Amino acid sequence: EAFDVTVVGSCMTDLVSQAPRLPKAGETIHGHKFFIGFGGKGANQCIQAARLGAKTAMVCKVGKDFFGENYIQNFKDNGVHTDFVGQTSDAATGAASIIVNDEGENAIVIVAGANMLLGGEELRGALPAVSRAKVLVCQLEIRPQTSLQALRMAQENKVKTIFNPAPAIADLDADFYRASDVFCCNESEAELLTGSSVANVEEAHRAGQELLKRGCGSVIITLGPQGCVVVKAQGSSSKHVQTTAVPAVDTTGAGDSFIGALACYMAHYPTMPLEEMARRANQVAGVSVQTVGTQKSYPFKKDLPAALF
Numbered sequence: 326e327a328f329d330v331t332v333v334g335s336c337m338t339d340l341v342s343q344a345p346r347l348p349k350a351g352e353t354i355h356g357h358k359f360f361i362g363f364g365g366k367g368a369n370q371c372i373q374a375a376r377l378g379a380k381t382a383m384v385c386k387v388g389k390d391f392f393g394e395n396y397i398q399n400f401k402d403n404g405v406h407t408d409f410v411g412q413t414s415d416a417a418t419g420a421a422s423i424i425v426n427d428e429g430e431n432a433i434v435i436v437a438g439a440n441m442l443l444g445g446e447e448l449r450g451a452l453p454a455v456s457r458a459k460v461l462v463c464q465l466e467i468r469p470q471t472s473l474q475a476l477r478m479a480q481e482n483k484v485k486t487i488f489n490p491a492p493a494i495a496d497l498d499a500d501f502y503r504a505s506d507v508f509c510c511n512e513s514e515a516e517l518l519t520g521s522s523v524a525n526v527e528e529a530h531r532a533g534q535e536l537l538k539r540g541c542g543s544v545i546i547t548l549g550p551q552g553c554v555v556v557k558a559q560g561s562s563s564k565h566v567q568t569t570a571v572p573a574v575d576t577t578g579a580g581d582s583f584i585g586a587l588a589c590y591m592a593h594y595p596t597m598p599l600e601e602m603a604r605r606a607n608q609v610a611g612v613s614v615q616t617v618g619t620q621k622s623y624p625f626k627k628d629l630p631a632a633l634f
């Protein structure tokens with residue numbers, strides 16, 4: 326069976342509290358709403374790609390618990406192939422405690438749990454889904470070595486790779502760059518990886534060039550309401566792709582919506598310029614920030630303008 330997009334990555338149950346602001350250390354504050362949702366960067370990206378019409382497979386591990394069972398059903402409800410979703414009784418399904426303030430900003434603590442037990446053995450079992458995908462996507466909420474192995478497996482099989490170094494680690498193994506056709510991160514991740522400030526478009530261009538030098542095919546640095554910067558090895562051009570301003574209610578998982586959309590475009594329109602894919606992916610992510618929640622705010626193809634397809 327062939328897939329448009331295969332994601333090797335994380336699943337988390339999102340425990341979300343909306344509050345006027347983020348609490349300080351030692352402080353208790355009143356929030357106004359609590360809800361539980363499906364999250365985790367890997368799964369979020371996979372679900373967004375699926376909702377835009379990509380044929381998707383997820384390679385991940387959840388616990389043999391209530392949250393894990395629920396998560397598998399969530400994949401099925403979204404049409405994601407689940408043969409490579411493993412369950413373990415050795416750890417709990419990953420969980421994310423999230424606080425969203427009135428500006429739509431968030432602070433997140435993840436306890437990866439079962440996600441950390443995804444390893445080489447599961448990857449070898451998932452070879453059919455990795456080698457027969459058009460695009461493979463990885464992040465850093467599972468063991469970094471598992472992500473790197475998946476990216477390499479994809480490249481050996483001529484599958485295009487998108488790597489999202491999130492959450493970022495300062496001492497990222499240099500091999501990740503060489504294993505990434507598209508290296509896509511946000512401004513704070515770019516800052517951590519390059520060690521220099523990425524606070525505006527100008528600095529993003531510079532950081533993008535620096536990351537590109539480390540060996541990836543292309544670099545995208547997302548900049549929230551400022552759109553993104555796309556840097557391509559080919560001609561080493563660096564372009565700022567602007568986006569339309571939208572009222573942000575909850576930006577949690579907007580970056581994942583962007584990457585899921587990008588993966589879908591890369592699979593469906595392999596010859597489209599990367600800047601154009603990024604422009605469209607920005608619009609998809611822009612829809613997600615206008616309603617609360619992570620996956621539950623991700624648009625379906627039928628809800629979006631036809632011009633995006």
Ligand code: RIB
Nearest residue numbers: 337364365366421578619
């Ligand atoms: O990128 C957003 C995601 O990060 C949330 O869904 C949460 O689960 C954390 O993994």
Ligand code: NA
Nearest residue numbers: 613616618622
């Ligand atoms: Na949202």
